[in-house]
Amino acid sequence: MTRPTLEAGMTRRDVLKVAGLTGLGAAFYASGVERFLPRALTAKASDQVPFYGTYQAGIMTPAQNHVQLVAFDVKTDRRDELIDLLKRWTRACARLSAGLSLGETDSAYIPPDDTGEAEGLSASHLTFTFGCGVSLFEGDRFGIGHKRPALLRDLPTFDLDQLDEKWSGGDLIVQICADDQQVVFHALRNLTRIGRGVVKIRWTQAGFQRSKVADATGGTPRNLFGFKDGTGNPDVTKAATRENTLFYQWRDGSPWLTNGTFLVVRRIQMHLEVWDRTILKEQERTFGRERASGAPLGSKDEFASVTPTKRIARGETELPADSHTAVAHGEGKVQLLRRSYSYQDGVDETTGALDAGLLFLSYQRSPEQFITIQERLATSDRMNEYITHRGSALFACFGGIQKGGYIGDALFA
Ligand code: HEM
Known part of the structure; x- marks a missing residue:
């Protein structure tokens, strides 16, 4: 047989x-063997980030050590098949986030439900963040065409963009983050396995940052240009900041997106060899910050204000107007939550240099926040001679998933 x-x-x-x-x-x-036990012998609640909640995990969660982004295109045209997959993914994500394996029983005569490489490993703060791209609504394949938020449309082309289709777009996105890379891969593999026949991977990209074990200070992580990256992020633990900058609230737009947010993904190659030949003073003028402390030029405090008028009033005028910090900040009226990771992906075949850079991830309640800042950066950022934007995608991320519900249920209700 x-x-x-x-x-x-x-x-x-x-x-x-x-x-x-x-x-x-x-x-x-x-x-077979009943196995409702956690994978790791010492499963601790402190290793877990709840999958269910008002907002999706992985947005305000302190950034874990690793990210894997995976964009899927939906192969089926059947709404019931897509919904069934979202329900099966919900169950899988809830179990994996709790440090449980996917299988409930093991039989020697059929393939295991769980691929097994995360056996013995803790949940490692695993999170899943789901969203959908504009292409999911096109052609009204799933009867949701009328629910496309007006804000969800292709991002404009910015000056200097050199985008590659292979890093762009996607019907669905999953941002998978955890402190252990094998836990991340296990999640990617099993979501893909569960989705077989219904979705196919369009692109996937992996990112890293310094691990929390290596950096006991817990300070701001550094990017591959050696500078502290994340200092100017808004404090979204404050309710007012959270609501103004991050989470969508239904007023006259799309009710299904309530407590959701928009995710921008940009693959930005960083030309490390050019940067490494640049003198420190010029590097610092490029960011407008000291490399060692991360402080804005003219100050000693990493978290000092970068608003130009305040600095001039204090007699500090050293922040170059075309520095990345000054241009990104502008008057400080538009903010977004950056949750970026570094990437390295072998050798750039055209130059022979390392292909490395930033998986720029930003969350914001409207894509306009990103567009406003990126339009300024694309025309006047001093950093432009050291970077190239290679990939781009925009997703509307669902509100939090409730127990008994499933990923994206408000969209399909
Ligand atoms: C490879 C590309 C990039 C690198 C290496 C980079 C790096 C940095 C660094 C080192 C800072 C200063 C420290 C900090 O506040 O985090 C910064 C600030 C910032 N960046 Fe970038 N960035 C990149 C691309 C972008 C893009 C594409 C955007 C958005 C369109 C952006 C938006 C911002 C914002 C909003 C700030 C904070 C400015 C403020 O102080 O208010 N960055 N970035």
Whole structure:
């Protein structure tokens, strides 16, 4: 007899049917070790980030050590198949976030439900953040065309963009983050496996930052140009900042997006060899910050104000007007939450240099926040001679998932 395998969308019961097993035979096949136990012997709540909540995890969660972004295109045109997948992903993500494996029983005669490489590993602060791209609404394949938020449309082309289709777009995005890379990969692999036949991977990109083990100070992490990156982020733990900058509230737009947000993904190559030949003073003028302390030029405090008028009033005028900090900050009226990671991806075939840079990730309640800042940067940022934007995507991320509900349920309600 050929060995039955689990195809996309099949349950163990379906496999037993395929195998023609009933009664005792079925009992034999289904028999196995019950395993509701956590994977790690010492599963700690402090290793877990709750999957359910008002907002999705992975947005305000302090950035973990690793990220894997995966953009899927939906292959099916059937709404029920897509919804069924979102429900199966919900169950899987809830279990993985709690440090549980996907399988409930192990039988020697069918492939395990869980691929196994995360056995013994803790949840490692694993989070999943889901969103959808404008292409999901196109052609009204799933009866949701009328629910496309007016704000969700392709980002404009900015000056100096050199985008590659292979890093752009996507019907669905999942941002997977954890402090352990194998836990991240395990999640990517199993979501992909569960989605077989319904979705296919369009692109996937991995990112890292210094690990919290290596940096016990817990200070601002550094990017691949060696500068502290994240200092000027708004404090979204404050309710007012959170509501003004980050989370969408239904007024006259799309009710299904309430407590959701927009995610911009930009793959930005950083020309390390050019940077490494640049003198320190020029590097610091490029960012408008000291490399060692991260302080704005003219100050010693990393968190000192960068608002030009305040600085001039204090007699500090050293922040170059075309520095990245000055241009990105502007008058400080438009803010976004950056949650970027570094990437390295082998060798750039045209130059022979390392292909490395920033997976720029920003969350904001409207894409206009990103567009406003990027339009300024694209025309006048002193950093432009050291970077090239290679990929771009925009997603509307759902509000938090409630127990009993499923990812994106408000969109399909
Ligand atoms: C490779 C590309 C980039 C690198 C290496 C980079 C790096 C940095 C660094 C080192 C800072 C100063 C420290 C800090 O506040 O975090 C900064 C600030 C900032 N960057 Fe970038 N950045 C990049 C691209 C972008 C892009 C594409 C945007 C948005 C369109 C952006 C928006 C900002 C904002 C809003 C600030 C804070 C400015 C303020 O103080 O208010 N950055 N970035």
